[in-house]
Amino acid sequence: xxxxxxxxxxxxxxxxxxxxxxxxxxxxxxxxxxxxxxxxxxxxxxxxxxxxxxxxxxxxxxxxxxxxxxxxxxxxxxxxxxxxxxxxxxxxxxxxxxxxxxxxxxxxxxxxxxxxxxxxxxxxxxxxxxxxxxxxxxxxxxxxxxxxxxxxxxxxxxxxxxxxxxxxxxxxxxxxxxxxxxxxxxxxxxxxx
Amino acid sequence: xxxxxxxxxxxxxxxxxxxxxxxxxxxxxxxxxxxxxxxxxxxxxxxxxxxxxxxxxxxxxxxxxxxxxxxxxxxxxxxxxxxxxxxxxxxxxxxxxxxxxxxxxxxxxxxxxxxxxxxxxxxxxxxxxxxxxxxxxxxxxxxxxxxxxxxxxxxxxxxxxxxxxxxxxxxxxxxxxxxxxxxxxxxxxxxxxxxxxxxx
Numbered sequence: 213x214x215x216x217x218x219x220x221x222x223x224x225x226x227x228x229x230x231x232x233x234x235x236x237x238x239x240x241x242x243x244x245x246x247x248x249x250x251x252x253x254x255x256x257x258x259x260x261x262x263x264x265x266x267x268x269x270x271x272x273x274x275x276x277x278x279x280x281x282x283x284x285x286x287x288x289x290x291x292x293x294x295x296x297x298x299x300x301x302x303x304x305x306x307x308x309x310x311x312x313x314x315x316x317x318x319x320x321x322x323x324x325x326x327x328x329x330x331x332x333x334x335x336x337x338x339x340x341x342x343x344x345x346x347x348x349x350x351x352x353x354x355x356x357x358x359x360x361x362x363x364x365x366x367x368x369x370x371x372x373x374x375x376x377x378x379x380x381x382x383x384x385x386x387x388x389x390x391x392x393x394x395x396x397x398x399x400x401x402x403x404x405x
Numbered sequence: 406x407x408x409x410x411x412x413x414x415x416x417x418x419x420x421x422x423x424x425x426x427x428x429x430x431x432x433x434x435x436x437x438x439x440x441x442x443x444x445x446x447x448x449x450x451x452x453x454x455x456x457x458x459x460x461x462x463x464x465x466x467x468x469x470x471x472x473x474x475x476x477x478x479x480x481x482x483x484x485x486x487x488x489x490x491x492x493x494x495x496x497x498x499x500x501x502x503x504x505x506x507x508x509x510x511x512x513x514x515x516x517x518x519x520x521x522x523x524x525x526x527x528x529x530x531x532x533x534x535x536x537x538x539x540x541x542x543x544x545x546x547x548x549x550x551x552x553x554x555x556x557x558x559x560x561x562x563x564x565x566x567x568x569x570x571x572x573x574x575x576x577x578x579x580x581x582x583x584x585x586x587x588x589x590x591x592x593x594x595x596x597x598x599x600x601x602x603x604x605x
Contacts, residue, residue, distance in 0.1 A: 226473050228580045236474070237539070238567065238579050246576075257519060260531040261511060263538065267431050267504030268474040275505050279512035287509050291501060298473020299497055302481035303490060305467060317591055322470050324590015325583050327556040330547050331563030332579055337540035338564075339571045344532035356529075363533050370537050380541060387534050394530020395523055 214282050215289045221247065222274050222293030229270070230322070235329045236270045238336045240277070249281050256343060264387045270294055362397050366390055420495050423487055426453065427480050427499030445479055455487060476500055555593060559586060 221243050229236040237259065244250045250258070262272035271291055278290030305312060312318055345363060346355040369389065373381040426448050433444065442465060449455045456464065468478035477497055484496030518524055550556060563582055570577050 268476040270474040271504040275508035298477040306485040320590045320594030321587040325586040327559040328586030331560045334543040335567035340536035390530035390534030391527035395526045398526040
């Protein structure tokens with residue numbers, strides 16, 4: 213039954229992600245592809261939407277995957293699944309177990325997973341970048357030179373802004389600029405050819 | 406540390422207030438949980454005075470060391486403190502609702518939307534931008550990591566392993582990597598205890 217499956221899969225995601233939305237991306241990606249719920253391309257496209265709409269990325273992802281598989285009810289079930297572990301654990305901690313987090317073994321566990329999470333996020337960024345310029349694995353390669361031009365422009369823009377203003381550019385602004393750079397670059401090369 | 410005190414009794418008005426504050430947070434935070442921290446502080450510490458600054462730091466610590474989206478952790482905690490389990494529920498529903506409605510609306514026409522030529526071009530740019538944002542987040546976090554041999558080794562190993570898993574489509578769940586990391590953490594703590602005992 214799809215509703216139960218959506219609930220359980222997202223419950224597991226909610227239970228095993230420490231460190232916020234970005235850490236959740238590789239897990240959700242693996243899970244939806246394994247279940248054949250989304251293609252990798254659609255997942256990456258939607259990730260871009262999840263980044264540019266308000267709200268926690270994990271919630272946006274759960275709602276979208278749920279909606280594609282089970283309509284409005286599916287999206288509610290998936291969202292409840294991803295929210296529930298955090299909800300229950302925080303209530304437990306707030307009500308009874310505040311000492312739990314002071315326990316040295318719990319601390320050691322949390323310390324051990326930190327570099328794993330950072331590695332997962334780093335690898336996710338690298339893989340997404342490779343895929344967005346057309347490198348989709350060792351068997352398929354669909355390189356578009358336009359994407360290379362767009363990448364160089366965007367990296368220059370992002371790093372330049374960061375060095376000049378000493379802070380990260382607002383994500384929404386960066387995504388909007390990226391959309392316009394994408395359109396302009398493709399139209400420019402279309403005109404040339 | 407003492408347990409969290411719940412402010413009883415709560416009224417319908419205080420629950421509605423809790424709901425509205427978190428509804429607003431859900432509707433106006435772009436870019437994930439970390440972006441929410443500054444908005445939450447403004448609403449909960451400065452305006453409503455539901456938490457002190459010290460408590461706010463504590464909430465962030467708890468949110469980061471427990472699983473799940475940080476925004477949910479925070480809503481549940483603040484809600485519990487204001488009005489118990491009912492307060493948690495009200496705040497969590499509030500923070501989730503805007504996403505749920507917006508994404509549900511988008512999902513209805515997402516695939517038709519992607520077929521448009523201009524949208525396609527725009528998405529080439531957006532996808533590259535998203536990967537740059539993720540790489541930036543990773544680099545910022547790694548910069549703050551303690552520079553010791555073991556965590557750096559784990560970081561490098563996981564990154565390479567994950568790249569291989571992704572590029573060769575290997576069937577290996579990342580959940581195991583997280584659990585292995587935790588176990589290594591506990592073992593290395595156990596060993597350091599042993600060493601300390603031998604010395605004394």
